Amino acid sequence: MTLHGRSRATCLELDANDELAPLRELFSLPAGVLYFDGNSLGPLPKAAVSRAHEVLAREWGEGLVRSWNEAHWYASPERLGAKLAPLLGALPDEVVVADSTSINLFKAVAGALHIQSLDAPARRKIVSERSNFPSDLYVIEGLCHWIDRGYEVVLVDGASEIESALDQDCALLALTHVNYRTGAMHDLARLSALAHQCGALIVWDLAHSAGALPLDLQRDGADFAVGCTYKYLNGGPGAPAYIWIAKRHHERFSQPLKGWWSHATPFTMDPNYIGASGVAKAKCGTPPVLSMALVECGLDVFANTTMSAIREKSLRLGDLFIDLVASRCASYPLRLVTPQNHALRGSQISYEHPQGFGLMQALIRRGLIGDYRHPNIIRFGLTPLYMRYVDVWNAVTVLEEVLSSGEFQAQEPAGAVT
Numbered sequence: 001m002t003l004h005g006r007s008r009a010t011c012l013e014l015d016a017n018d019e020l021a022p023l024r025e026l027f028s029l030p031a032g033v034l035y036f037d038g039n040s041l042g043p044l045p046k047a048a049v050s051r052a053h054e055v056l057a058r059e060w061g062e063g064l065v066r067s068w069n070e071a072h073w074y075a076s077p078e079r080l081g082a083k084l085a086p087l088l089g090a091l092p093d094e095v096v097v098a099d100s101t102s103i104n105l106f107k108a109v110a111g112a113l114h115i116q117s118l119d120a121p122a123r124r125k126i127v128s129e130r131s132n133f134p135s136d137l138y139v140i141e142g143l144c145h146w147i148d149r150g151y152e153v154v155l156v157d158g159a160s161e162i163e164s165a166l167d168q169d170c171a172l173l174a175l176t177h178v179n180y181r182t183g184a185m186h187d188l189a190r191l192s193a194l195a196h197q198c199g200a201l202i203v204w205d206l207a208h209s210a211g212a213l214p215l216d217l218q219r220d221g222a223d224f225a226v227g228c229t230y231k232y233l234n235g236g237p238g239a240p241a242y243i244w245i246a247k248r249h250h251e252r253f254s255q256p257l258k259g260w261w262s263h264a265t266p267f268t269m270d271p272n273y274i275g276a277s278g279v280a281k282a283k284c285g286t287p288p289v290l291s292m293a294l295v296e297c298g299l300d301v302f303a304n305t306t307m308s309a310i311r312e313k314s315l316r317l318g319d320l321f322i323d324l325v326a327s328r329c330a331s332y333p334l335r336l337v338t339p340q341n342h343a344l345r346g347s348q349i350s351y352e353h354p355q356g357f358g359l360m361q362a363l364i365r366r367g368l369i370g371d372y373r374h375p376n377i378i379r380f381g382l383t384p385l386y387m388r389y390v391d392v393w394n395a396v397t398v399l400e401e402v403l404s405s406g407e408f409q410a411q412e413p414a415g416a417v418t
């Protein structure tokens with residue numbers, strides 16, 4: 001999509017013809033806000049308000065402990081996993097919703113290393129990217145240190161270095177599919193195949209992919225995947241995450257956080273551990289019931305459309321954003337760091353700006369909510385379920401106004417969350 005002839009009126013026309021436009025009504029969006037941060041925290045699905053009330057007042061308030069069975073709380077990790085599965089290209093019994101992404105990554109990496117200790121015990125290298133999400137790197141380093149069996153974490157920069165690092169010593173490749181800072185996307189199928197060619201397993205972090213673009217983990221041959229539900233899946237702040245394990249690994253999968261919810265029969269209170277079968281082995285303890293109910297409301301929205309429709313609109317919104325910034329903000333020191341090539345980008349547009357923090361704070365004061373990532377990146381998430389083309393037009397208008405006013409140059413107090 002080029003900017004040729006693009007105007008606010010044509011954006012309104014695109015919205016009028018947008019098959020996803022009615023879905024915006026399913027979300028509660030504050031007036032006067034242009035929300036471009038659904039890649040960090042998705043907005044509130046309206047259904048979540050009444051559902052939260054129902055869980056509190058009826059299921060907890062009246063049902064009390066009976067609700068573990070009667071309101072189906074007990075089976076929620078598997079039920080939500082099955083609802084999420086189509087968005088991942090997974091089988092319904094390959095996914096559970098539980099714990100946080102960081103904790104699930106710990107379990108997935110531990111499980112992968114366990115399988116490799118049976119198949120290829122001499123391999124000692126775990127390859128990841130220096131630009132990976134820091135929590136992933138900390139978890140992998142921490143686990144290797146804890147295991148104390150001489151694993152070495154090798155950090156590389158970019159796709160070609162990843163490929164060169166895949167050799168006979170590599171046990172595991174651990175990558176985030178869409179980079180949280182730049183929005184750049186890896187070729188999941190190709191890297192999974194390359195990892196397997198050299199005898200390594202692969203763990204994917206899909207935090208910025210699930211709900212943002214179509215995934216087909218089964219077809220693409222991945223081994224393990226984890227990700228958040230509070231971003232593009234709109235599950236709510238701090239919502240539990242998910243873990244996917246390819247079925248071919250279920251039998252041999254084993255992870256160290258063997259809490260009672262991963263036992264075959266938790267309520268026999270057996271002093272001996274007998275692991276559940278399948279992906280249930282990846283659970284640990286009691287699920288956060290209220291949060292699980294809200295995740296379900298977020299997932300239910302996706303039943304109204306397809307991931308390919310979402311992806312198509314996301315790319316259009318992104319092209320529009322990039323074109324408008326290029327034409328209207330060309331005289332300012334903004335550098336696009338997101339690939340323009342559709343095959344290489346996720347669903348966010350990021351720019352470097354020398355005063356990125358102050359700039360984002362000024363945009364937020366004007367109602368355009370994106371976010372900032374140290375040291376100089378401003379991010380704008382594209383979320384087709386509730387974003388309009390005219391929102392992109394208005395966002396770039398605000399950006400241009402703030403850049404020309406210079407109001408962002410004042411020193412800003414740094415908050416803990418940026």
Ligand SMILES: Cc1ncc(COP(=O)(O)O)c(C=O)c1O
Nearest residue numbers: 100101102133135176180205207
């Ligand atoms: C790519 C990626 N991985 C992991 C995480 C960490 O998730 P959690 O804090 O739920 O463990 C995040 C959080 O934003 C993320 O963006």
